[in-house]
Amino acid sequence: xxxxxxxxxxxxxxxxxxxxxxxxxxxxxxxxxxxxxxxxxxxxxxxxxxxxxxxxxxxxxxxxxxxxxxxxxxxxxxxxxxxxxxxxxxxxxxxxxxxxxxxxxxxxxxxxxxxxxxxxxxxxxxxxxxxxxxxxxxxxxxxxxxxxxxxxxxxxxxxxxxxxxxxxxxxxxxxxxxxxxxxxxxxxxx
Amino acid sequence: xxxxxxxxxxxxxxxxxxxxxxxxxxxxxxxxxxxxxxxxxxxxxxxxxxxxxxxxxxxxxxxxxxxxxxxxxxxxxxxxxxxxxxxxxxxxxxxxxxxxxxxxxxxxxxxxxxxxxxxxxxxxxxxxxxxxxxxxxxxxxxxxxxxxxxxxxxxxxxxxxxxxxxxxxxxxxxxxxxxxxxxxxxxxxx
Amino acid sequence: xxxxxxxxxxxxxxxxxxxxxxxxxxxxxxxxxxxxxxxxxxxxxxxxxxxxxxxxxxxxxxxxxxxxxxxxxxxxxxxxxxxxxxxxxxxxxxxxxxxxxxxxxxxxxxxxxxxxxxxxxxxxxxxxxxxxxxxxxxxxxxxxxxxxxxxxxxxxxxxxxxxxxxxxxxxxxxxxxxxxxxxxxxxxxx
Amino acid sequence: xxxxxxxxxxxxxxxxxxxxxxxxxxxxxxxxxxxxxxxxxxxxxxxxxxxxxxxxxxxxxxxxxxxxxxxxxxxxxxxxxxxxxxxxxxxxxxxxxxxxxxxxxxxxxxxxxxxxxxxxxxxxxxxxxxxxxxxxxxxxxxxxxxxxxxxxxxxxxxxxxxxxxxxxxxxxxxxxxxxxxxxxxxxxxx
DNA sequence: GATGAATGAGCCTTCATTCAT
DNA sequence: GATGAATGAAGGCTCATTCAT
Numbered sequence: 001x002x003x004x005x006x007x008x009x010x011x012x013x014x015x016x017x018x019x020x021x022x023x024x025x026x027x028x029x030x031x032x033x034x035x036x037x038x039x040x041x042x043x044x045x046x047x048x049x050x051x052x053x054x055x056x057x058x059x060x061x062x063x064x065x066x067x068x069x070x071x072x073x074x075x076x077x078x079x080x081x082x083x084x085x086x087x088x089x090x091x092x093x094x095x096x097x098x099x100x101x102x103x104x105x106x107x108x109x110x111x112x113x114x115x116x117x118x119x120x121x122x123x124x125x126x127x128x129x130x131x132x133x134x135x136x137x138x139x140x141x142x143x144x145x146x147x148x149x150x151x152x153x154x155x156x157x158x159x160x161x162x163x164x165x166x167x168x169x170x171x172x173x174x175x176x177x178x179x180x181x182x183x184x185x186x187x188x189x190x
Numbered sequence: 191x192x193x194x195x196x197x198x199x200x201x202x203x204x205x206x207x208x209x210x211x212x213x214x215x216x217x218x219x220x221x222x223x224x225x226x227x228x229x230x231x232x233x234x235x236x237x238x239x240x241x242x243x244x245x246x247x248x249x250x251x252x253x254x255x256x257x258x259x260x261x262x263x264x265x266x267x268x269x270x271x272x273x274x275x276x277x278x279x280x281x282x283x284x285x286x287x288x289x290x291x292x293x294x295x296x297x298x299x300x301x302x303x304x305x306x307x308x309x310x311x312x313x314x315x316x317x318x319x320x321x322x323x324x325x326x327x328x329x330x331x332x333x334x335x336x337x338x339x340x341x342x343x344x345x346x347x348x349x350x351x352x353x354x355x356x357x358x359x360x361x362x363x364x365x366x367x368x369x370x371x372x373x374x375x376x377x378x379x380x
Numbered sequence: 381x382x383x384x385x386x387x388x389x390x391x392x393x394x395x396x397x398x399x400x401x402x403x404x405x406x407x408x409x410x411x412x413x414x415x416x417x418x419x420x421x422x423x424x425x426x427x428x429x430x431x432x433x434x435x436x437x438x439x440x441x442x443x444x445x446x447x448x449x450x451x452x453x454x455x456x457x458x459x460x461x462x463x464x465x466x467x468x469x470x471x472x473x474x475x476x477x478x479x480x481x482x483x484x485x486x487x488x489x490x491x492x493x494x495x496x497x498x499x500x501x502x503x504x505x506x507x508x509x510x511x512x513x514x515x516x517x518x519x520x521x522x523x524x525x526x527x528x529x530x531x532x533x534x535x536x537x538x539x540x541x542x543x544x545x546x547x548x549x550x551x552x553x554x555x556x557x558x559x560x561x562x563x564x565x566x567x568x569x570x
Numbered sequence: 571x572x573x574x575x576x577x578x579x580x581x582x583x584x585x586x587x588x589x590x591x592x593x594x595x596x597x598x599x600x601x602x603x604x605x606x607x608x609x610x611x612x613x614x615x616x617x618x619x620x621x622x623x624x625x626x627x628x629x630x631x632x633x634x635x636x637x638x639x640x641x642x643x644x645x646x647x648x649x650x651x652x653x654x655x656x657x658x659x660x661x662x663x664x665x666x667x668x669x670x671x672x673x674x675x676x677x678x679x680x681x682x683x684x685x686x687x688x689x690x691x692x693x694x695x696x697x698x699x700x701x702x703x704x705x706x707x708x709x710x711x712x713x714x715x716x717x718x719x720x721x722x723x724x725x726x727x728x729x730x731x732x733x734x735x736x737x738x739x740x741x742x743x744x745x746x747x748x749x750x751x752x753x754x755x756x757x758x759x760x
Numbered sequence: 761g762a763t764g765a766a767t768g769a770g771c772c773t774t775c776a777t778t779c780a781t
Numbered sequence: 782g783a784t785g786a787a788t789g790a791a792g793g794c795t796c797a798t799t800c801a802t
Contacts, residue, residue: 005761026216028796039763041799050797100352153360154367158347166290170343177344177371184370194780195786218771229788234773236786385782406596408775419784421778430776480736533740534747537728546670550723557724560754561747574801575765598792609767614794616765766800772793779787 009046012036017057020098024161029053058122061099065091065125065152069132076132080141085182087132088155092178096152097160126152143187154181199236202226207247210288214351219243248312251289255281255315255342259322266322270331275372277322278345282368286342287350316342333377344371389426392416397437400478404541409433438502441479445471445505445532449512456512460521465562467512468535472558476532477540506532523567534561579616582606587627590668594731599623628692631669635661635695635722639702646702650711655752657702658725662748666722667730696722713757724751 015035019027029050033043047053068090075083129148136142158177205226209217219240223233237243258280265273319338326332348367395415399407409430413423427433448470455463509528516522538557585606589597599620603613617623638660645653699718706712728747 029798030796040797041764042762044798045761048798147360149360150363150366153352153363157350157352157363157367160347160350162343162347163290166343166346170337170339173340173343173347176340176374177347177367180370180374181367183374184366198786219773220771230772231774231789232787238773240772409777410775420776421785422783424777425782428777480733527740529740530743530746533732533736533743536736537730537732537743537747540727540730542670542723542727546723546726550717550719553720553723553727556720556754557727557747557751560750564746564750564753578765599794600792610793611768611795612766618794620793763802764800765802767798769796769798771795774792775790777788779785781784781786 008036008038008042012038012043012046012053013056013060016053017060017095017098020057021095021159021161025054025098025100058099061094061096062122062125064094066128068094069125069128072132076135080136080139081186084136084141084186088151088178088182088185091151091155092159092174094155095159096156100153100156100160122152140187142185146185151185198226198228198232202228202233202236202243203246203250206243207250207285207288210247211285211349211351215244215288215290248289251284251286252312252315254284256318258284259315259318262322266325270326270329271376274326274331274376278341278368278372278375281341281345282349282364284345285349286346290343290346290350312342330377332375336375341375388416388418388422392418392423392426392433393436393440396433397440397475397478400437401475401539401541405434405478405480438479441474441476442502442505444474446508448474449505449508452512456515456519460516460519461566464516464521464566468531468558468562468565471531471535472539474535475539476536480533480536480540502532520567522565526565531565578606578608578612582608582613582616582623583626583630586623587630587665587668590627591665591729591731595624595668595670628669631664631666632692632695634664636698638664639695639698642702646705650706650709651756654706654711654756658721658748658752658755661721661725662729662744664725665729666726670723670726670730692722710757712755716755721755 012032016032019032019035029043030040032053033040036043043053047056068087071090072083072087075086126148129151133142133146133148133151137144137146155178158174158181162174202222206222209222209225213221219233220230222243223230226233233243237246258277261280262273262277265276316338319341323332323336323338323341327334327336345368348364348371352364392412396412399412399415409423410420412433413420416423423433427436448467451470452463452467455466506528509531513522513526513528513531517524517526535558538554538561542554582602586602589602589605593601599613600610602623603610606613613623617626638657641660642653642657645656696718699721703712703716703718703721707714707716725748728744728751732744
């Protein structure tokens, strides 16, 4: 039974992430519940408020970021350039756009970034990524002026959900931007 | 009073554009009206449906794009690289993000991009930009594989409204992305 | 100029009456103004509130009722049955339905019929018709138990505006009801 | 809770029917909800659009018409005249006026009566009544030229909601019209 | 523990009425 | 005097959240 419940919870998070990434952060929770195959009340039992669900989605993404950073550690010494490229690829595939839009709702009156509960949740990912960036910089694989938050926000910006007619009109753009960002991130001398 | 009304209409469009760019395409029309200093019914007299307002905002942006393209023509022959750089700067400063999000509302059931009334309104801007790109490509100032729509969507993606805590966390990202895109667009043989 | 204004006022009343009769008492005043070929403000100059316009429409109808009653006086002695039939025809052709629906708006909190301003305006018509009915009853042309208000309300009920699909489905009904009412009103002792 | 909900749904339909019949088809849905003792959102859960509520009310009335027709079958052979009289009584007591006004909302652009979803819902009632009328005509109890739709529309017209001051002024009129229509419908050759 | 139903608050839109030219 | 524009109040509908089974 416990396993069942945990599985259900995971399903909700996953579907919520996909929907956030696809349709933006303002999807109705009914839609999330329906997509997850549960009743709306079940969703609320697991996530007492919309913010809690957003929180969980962010946590999920953060875990993935940390995992991706960990993966990179192995090739870091042998081929730092490839390591950076792989990491950026992983991040790009990660639907960080969902993260960005998901925040929208809390943002209302928030002034102080540090105060956001999301900031705290993100911190471990930011820290891990910053450590990695430090290594990469030392090896000249990335630009000096690049912070973990910069990278996360940049990738999120590039991969944010796009209104479908737009996406259809210029489907290659996200890849172009990703390539451009990768080239730029490696630093001067183009 | 006719002049007054026209001025008011312009004010509404301007404020709507700013709000779309700042808070996304789903701002309450009440907020637009309030920001414009008019009652909600006045907004509705000028733009009978939300779609009409979006349409006007898009039109406004399209006009600006065309104007920017025109401005570029003068330096096109003397210094194509500078011309391209200036144009991209202009576009970046133009809040194209508002355009992107504004479309969201119509997008509901839209499958065919060409059918969108917005597509038609955009066409002149796309055509003008494509003509310019052709010239620039001939002069080797930009990558071959770059269409007007690509450029517009890319800039829109980069400058899309960003949730404020995010913006605060990594304020330099849009500029970084713009720079990256500029470098890439010139077609460094990658 | 005075003639012009008076003419305009009449035009508004006439169009209002038609629209009330056609589409019911809840037509937008904008529509009345447009149909009358004047601006909304002109309508309001002539009729400071919606109630005033309704009042004028009722007055107009009342005048027509009185006129119809007067017309009947001539044949009253020679052929009372024909007189009654003609009067009922006239009333039926008079769009009394407009009157009924026009009242709807004032009706909100009205308890006392006598207090209604419309009641007062109607009084002359009611009186004239009652006098005529008295004569007709004396001559056995109509049922004893028939008051002027009964007749007016009955005709108004029969000729009230009908939703178009309904009208299309059974177009003969108003005439059938008019015929039925006429027969009944003569007091055939069934 | 399922039973509870069904009951509530019935309550909404009943109250809507009364309000339509009393105040016309343009009552605020808030009022319907309040009268039914539920919140506005509950009404919308049961009837996603105003049209759906109208539809349900019509369905309710149609059911009653069919029931009334069925009831009549028993006395049809023994006393056709009484059967017809009873049926007309039943219809008159049925608030068909609600039906008529309820249609108003859909009517906007409707040209074709057959296309109306309401038309389809009504069809069974129309068919049943037409069958009965055929029998009655065979027995000479009603006029030849009388269709089911004629009867329904006529009764609806007679019992349509009346603005209260009017009703107060001539309370006997609906009964008078009903009597008149009954007499006429039997086809006394006048 | 899971579910469907209920609710109020909020946004979109219309309309009677007023105002400035 | 006539006009178009402006306005607030009200109704239609949706959605995050709570409740009863």
